[in-house]
Amino acid sequence: MSFSRHLLLASSIALFATNSIAYAPLDYLPQGSRVSIAIEPLNGETPYLTTSNRSQFFPPASTLKVVTALATKLALGDDFQFKTELASDQRDVVIRFSGDPTLQREDLKQLLALGKQQGISRIRGDIWLDNSAFSGYERAIGWPWDIIGVCYSAPSSAVSLDENCVNASIYTNKNGSTRVYTPEHFPIYVSSTAITVSKQQQEQTRCDLELQVSPDNHYQLQGCLVERSKPLPLKFAVQDPALYTQRTVHSLLSELDIKLDGNIRIGSPPSNHYQPLATHNSAKLPDLLRTMLRKSDNLIADNLTKALGAKYFSQAGSYNNGTQTIKQVILEQTGINLERNKITDGSGLSRNNRFTSEDMAAVLRYIWQHDKTLGLVDLMPTAGENGTLKYRSSMRNAPIKGQLVAKSGSVYGSYNMAGYGLDKSGQPTTLFVQFVADYLPDKKGDDKPTIAPITQFEQMFYQDVLKYSQFSPKK
Structure with a gap:
């Protein structure tokens, strides 16, 4: 791989370039890995360190959320909130959902309670769960089938509740069976035919715990689970959020003693003559983005993407118009042309996404240049301190801890x-991009524990980021 490396010497301001040199951290990565990296000064555009493949495409994974965050800041503004509205025409009741990814069961209960205070103690018609805010797929093209049962792949839906995610746990029994516990208020059904085995039996049979899902929010665990003294926590992505919400509303009506003569229906109501009764607002955009970036929340990212498309095109939001909006807004307001990149969702979960490290660096530079108004840098995780970087092996110890602010991203093999790298006063002085793809290390043996190759690479690379970020020429 060809490199261009520039070292700012302590004794002068001159820059010296050495081409086609080996870069030691790369030696730790398995053969066949692809790498595109860069470290650039924020007060100049000549990179300190860069590979020669900056225009090649890599799966961005969740680093794409940086791009989504910039587009939503520019197009939606800090006052943006998701709104969930309860309204009535004296016969029917409608709950208008907007895709609020943070709406909880208690929020919905409060809306219905406020409706009851205004006289809705008996609904003589139907309740409509209005899902017209979004259209199209609830899972982006390129989401693998084998992850749809776990919560980081919760479907992006207009009718969203409880983060489209439910908690459960599975226990091993002494008689070789297993049992599953799910809190009663979750309107899902979970069963288990999995058997309890010893670790030796598991290794001999190569039998693992597997999850099968069906569209009616039925989950079946099968296969094998190694015996354990404590339950194994589980999180399931709700497969049909509208059905889940429909069942939840039935339960809430009973709790609040609200009588319903008709049915709970999903879709747009037949009439437009509804008077608002109550509204629930989500947190404002900066708080949503903080959660999205620090926790790498896919549902927030994808529902914001659809909200972008809805506003820009004045139609129901979708993955299609939302990702088009991301590119268009960034081009119109920053001059950065992302057209060559493949953006399929806003979260980075799709394996179809492709991005260049060159364009990611351009986005990072724009964010830093305009951060007084954008305020995005402070929302990103800090190495070894918070968010997804708090426990990252390559970042949780000195000298890296607390010295980098960045968004991580990983999908299979990436x-x-x-x-950004920070100076000694905690201010960004460099930007850096690390795209590693086709990373397929050999499986670990049962001998002494070893440090993963990617961790060894990152530790050395981040030390270089830190060196360039905190370099001070001698006077």
Whole structure:
């Protein structure tokens, strides 16, 4: 791989370039890995360190959320909130959902309670769960089938509740069976035919715990689970959020003693003559983005993407118009042309996404240049201190801890990072991009524990980021 490396010498301001040199951290990565990296000064555009493949495409994974965050800041503004509205025409009741990814069961209960205070103690018609805010797929093209049962792949839906995610746990029994516990208020059904085995039996049979899902929010666990003294926590992505919400509303009506003569229907109500009764607002955009960036929340990212498309095109939001809006807004307001990149969702979960490290660096530079108004840098995770970087092996110890602000991203075979190196006063002085793809290390043996190759690479690379970020020429 060809490199261009520039070292700012302590004794002068001159820059010296050495081409086609080996870069030691790369030696830790398995053969066949692809890498595109860069470290650039924020007060100049000549990179300190860069690979020659900056225009090649890599799966961005969750570093794409940096791009989504910028587009939503520019197009939606800090006062943006998701709104969930309860309204009535004296016969029917409608709950208008907007895709609020933070709406909880208690929020919905409060809306219905406020409706009851205004005289809705008996509904003589139907309740409509209005899902017209979004259209199209609830899962982006390129989401693998084998992850749809877990919460980081919760479907992006207009009718969203409880983060489209439910908690459960599975216990091993002494008689070789297993049992599952799910809190009663979750309107899902979970069963288990999995058997309890010893670790030796598991290794001999190569039998693992597997999850099968069906569209009616039925989950079946099968296969094998190694015996354990404590339950194994589980999180299931709700497969049909509208059905889940429909069942939840039935339960809430009973709790609040609100009588319903008709049915709970999903879709747009037949009439437009509804008077608002109550509204629930989500947190404002900066708080949503803080959660999205620090926790790498896919549902927030994808529902914001659809909200972008809805506003820009004045139609129901979708993955299609939302991702088009991301590119268009960034081009119109920053001059950065992302057209060559493949953006399929806003979260980075799709394996179809492709991005260049060159364009990611351009986005990072724009964010830093305009951060007094954008305020995005402070929302990103800090190495070894918070969010998804708090426990990252390559960042949780000195000298890296607390010295980088960045967004991580990983999908199968990819380990990425995009962010900023800080000077000794805690201010960004460099930007850096790390795209590692086709990372397929050999499986560990049962001998002594070893440090993962990607961790060894990152530790050395981040030390270089830190060196360039905190370099001070001698006077």
